[in-house]
Amino acid sequence: MASMLRAFWNSPVGPKTTHFWGPVSNCGIVGAAMMDTQRSPELISGNMTLVMCVYSGLFMRFAWMIRPRNYFLLGTHMTNESVQLYQLSRWATLHGYLKEETSPKAASD
DSSP states (O other): HHHHHHHHHTTTSSSTTTHHHHHHHHHHHHHHHHHHHTOOOOOOOOOHHHHHHHHHHHHHHHHHSSOOOOOOHHHHHHHHHHHHHHOOOOHHHHTSSSSSOOOHHHHHH
């Protein structure tokens, strides 16, 4: 166990590097976005949500292309991208860009 911990500590993506602390700080963004899914869609900024989608998309590619690959950073940005796309769909539905589908039976009633 101690050798595994030492290997992680000294690895190129371990806690002695920015390759570790960058994703740790991004967990705060992901956590805030997840908590915002419980809030009213009227509070969502469409512009900021779109910017966050682009940001996470770019950094997913960065995390994949750098050597050594940073799977922790990739995972945080994939999670953030998913949450931001969900928030963007809530915003777009609220503003009429996406229509909520109704079943044919419900529409005929």
